[in-house]
Amino acid sequence: MTIVLPNSLDWVYAVLACWKLGAVPQPLSARMPDTELAALLELRPPALLVGRADPTGDTPSAGAAVAEIAAGFSDDPLPEAVSPVWKSMASGGSTGRPKLIEAGNDSRVPPTIGAPLGAEPGDVNLVSVPLSHNTGFTTFAIGLLQGHHLVLMPRFEPQEFLRLVTEYRVTFLATVPTIMQRLLPVHRADPDAYDLSSIRRFWHLAAPCPPAVKQAWIDLLGPDVVWELYGGTELQALTFISGAQWLSHPGSVGVVVSGEMKVFDDDGKECPPGVPGEIYMRPAPGSRPTYRYIGSTAKNRDGWDSLGDLGYFDADGFLYLNDRRVDMFTVGGRNVYPAEIESALAEHPHVLSSLAVGLPDDDLGQVPHVIVQSAADMSEDTVREFLAARIAAHKLPRSVEFTARPLRDDAGKARRSAVRDEVIARRAAQSG
Numbered sequence: 001m002t003i004v005l006p007n008s009l010d011w012v013y014a015v016l017a018c019w020k021l022g023a024v025p026q027p028l029s030a031r032m033p034d035t036e037l038a039a040l041l042e043l044r045p046p047a048l049l050v051g052r053a054d055p056t057g058d059t060p061s062a063g064a065a066v067a068e069i070a071a072g073f074s075d076d077p078l079p080e081a082v083s084p085v086w087k088s089m090a091s092g093g094s095t096g097r098p099k100l101i102e103a104g105n106d107s108r109v110p111p112t113i114g115a116p117l118g119a120e121p122g123d124v125n126l127v128s129v130p131l132s133h134n135t136g137f138t139t140f141a142i143g144l145l146q147g148h149h150l151v152l153m154p155r156f157e158p159q160e161f162l163r164l165v166t167e168y169r170v171t172f173l174a175t176v177p178t179i180m181q182r183l184l185p186v187h188r189a190d191p192d193a194y195d196l197s198s199i200r201r202f203w204h205l206a207a208p209c210p211p212a213v214k215q216a217w218i219d220l221l222g223p224d225v226v227w228e229l230y231g232g233t234e235l236q237a238l239t240f241i242s243g244a245q246w247l248s249h250p251g252s253v254g255v256v257v258s259g260e261m262k263v264f265d266d267d268g269k270e271c272p273p274g275v276p277g278e279i280y281m282r283p284a285p286g287s288r289p290t291y292r293y294i295g296s297t298a299k300n301r302d303g304w305d306s307l308g309d310l311g312y313f314d315a316d317g318f319l320y321l322n323d324r325r326v327d328m329f330t331v332g333g334r335n336v337y338p339a340e341i342e343s344a345l346a347e348h349p350h351v352l353s354s355l356a357v358g359l360p361d362d363d364l365g366q367v368p369h370v371i372v373q374s375a376a377d378m379s380e381d382t383v384r385e386f387l388a389a390r391i392a393a394h395k396l397p398r399s400v401e402f403t404a405r406p407l408r409d410d411a412g413k414a415r416r417s418a419v420r421d422e423v424i425a426r427r428a429a430q431s432g
Contacts, residue, residue: 002041002059005051006030007131007154012140014050019107022081023047026088026100027132029409040090043100043295083107085292086141089134089233099295101233103134114142116257118201118227123172124149126164128156128179130410134233135206139174148172156410158186162194169198176412177209182352184216185375196221205229207412208321208339210346211251218243228253230319232307234291237261237281239319252318253311259283261319263312268301276312276322280304310337327416329358329366331394336368338416341397344390345383350376355407356397357420359427369423370397373407 001023005011011027018025026046028037034055041049041059049061086107088100119125125148129136143150151168153160156179164170187194202217202225209228218226223243230253231238237259241252262270263277271277282304283290299306310322322328323337330336338356345354352373358366372383380400387396401423408414 001048001050002026002028002046003050003132004028004030004032004037007127007136007152009152010051011131012152015140019083019086020078020081022083022107024083024085024088024102026090027137028090029130029132040100044088085290087137088294089137090132091233099293101291101293103233103235103291105290109141109145111145113138114146117142117174117203117229119143119146119148119172121146122148123200124151124168124170124198126151126153126161126168126170126173128153128161128173128175128410129206129412133206133410133413135174135176156182158183162187162196165199166193166195171198171200173199173201174203174205176206176410177204177213178207178353178406178408178412179410180204180209180217181213181346182406184213185349185352187220188349199225202226203229205231207408208253208323208343210343212343212347214246215250218247223247230254230321231258231281234305235259236283236291236305241318245318249314249316249318252314252320254319255317256319259287260285262304264301264304271312273313273315276310278306278325279309279311279319279321280306329368331358331361331366331368332364334394336366336395338368341368341370341387341391341395344387345370345372347390348378348386350374350378353407355414355416355419357416357423359399359420359423361398367398368395369399369401371401371403371407371419371423373403373405378402 001018003011003014003025005014015025028040030051038055041054041056046059049059053061083106085102086104086109088102091099091101119142123146125139125143127136127139127150131137131140140150151164151170161183199221202221205228226243228241229238238257239254240257241254245254246252259281261279261281263279265271265277280301308324308326310325310328311320313319323339327338328335336358341356342354345351352375354373355371357369359369361367370383372378383400384396
């Protein structure tokens with residue numbers, strides 16, 4: 001059953017109904033364009049679409065008022081049913097090749113699912129990211145199974161996030177770096193207005209976190225509170241890192257705690273410590289995969305899957321990310337990782353978010369272009385001068401533009417290829 005609803009109790013009712021019926025919930029963003037929705041529905045036509053009409057007209061749909069619909073049915077107990085997998089998540093939109101990942105075992109999920117993350121029964125759990133994203137879905141499931149008081153944000157807003165933590169004495173949460181960065185200027189503007197001391201475990205995941213943002217949250221909450229997780233929806237393998245570990249290995253996403261990870265070069269040879277390559281992962285030996293791709297598949301090398309990320313291990317076994325292979329571009333033959341430019345810009349107190357892409361150039365092949373969302377007036381010269389002290393000259397943006405709208409969604413995801421194509425098309429129209 002495909003659920004196209006915003007964060008709401010109706011979303012919760014719909015997912016629980018799926019599991020009760022032995023169906024598989026497939027949550028999708030309520031703001032997804034019709035063309036992308038149609039492409040995902042085509043991959044695995046659902047029995048029912050909840051919250052929105054099928055743009056192709058092929059799938060029966062139910063309106064958004066799930067509770068009102070349910071009121072017309074008997075409340076007699078249903079026969080016991082088990083879903084074949086407990087979730088089907090959408091992925092791949094950033095590369096333009098949408099796919100579905102049927103992830104996990106069946107719907108008899110153990111109540112200890114949150115224990116490795118330090119979640120405890122009775123936690124107050126703030127859900128600030130979209131439930132259609134794996135971070136939101138999994139955090140919701142942890143809270144449901146461990147009896148948490150779930151505080152659900154319909155949509156992220158920084159003042160409201162900080163107010164909810166203060167009012168409800170939130171103890172556990174999982175969020176994304178984009179939200180972390182948007183929160184900082186609001187908290188810094190009036191730190192005495194909010195009390196974050198109740199937070200016992202603060203997880204971030206789903207995207208690389210700029211070091212300046214990470215350091216700010218460690219300073220704010222303490223190194224024992226801030227934790228990071230790296231891995232895919234598929235859960236082939238995971239890394240964890242505490243704030244204390246990060247302080248001694250700054251920039252790392254941690255050590256492998258589940259499954260196996262290796263870094264291979266383009267010839268398939270394992271890279272030694274300190275040498276970057278493509279990150280591959282697989283479940284622990286003897287474990288069977290608990291995921292299935294529908295649509296495109298992950299890149300596979302002799303049983304090892306790649307999510308497209310580039311990085312390296314250090315001599316202590318800590319993993320560092322460079323960027324996604326699809327996002328890297330070359331300037332005069334030299335590799336440039338957008339995340340490096342964006343992390344440097346994140347150190348500026350007025351920058352809320354930024355996005356770097358490579359644009360075609362007759363001389364160098366490609367040159368960096370940066371889009372900046374700022375909390376105050378900034379100029380192109382200000383951006384370049386700030387970056388010049390932090391990154392190499394060939395990585396400096398040749399052009400800068402400013403925007404008032406967020407550059408990533410509330411799950412921290414950015415569609416770089418679409419942004420790049422949009423900038424190129426706009427420039428072509430202007431020159432024509």
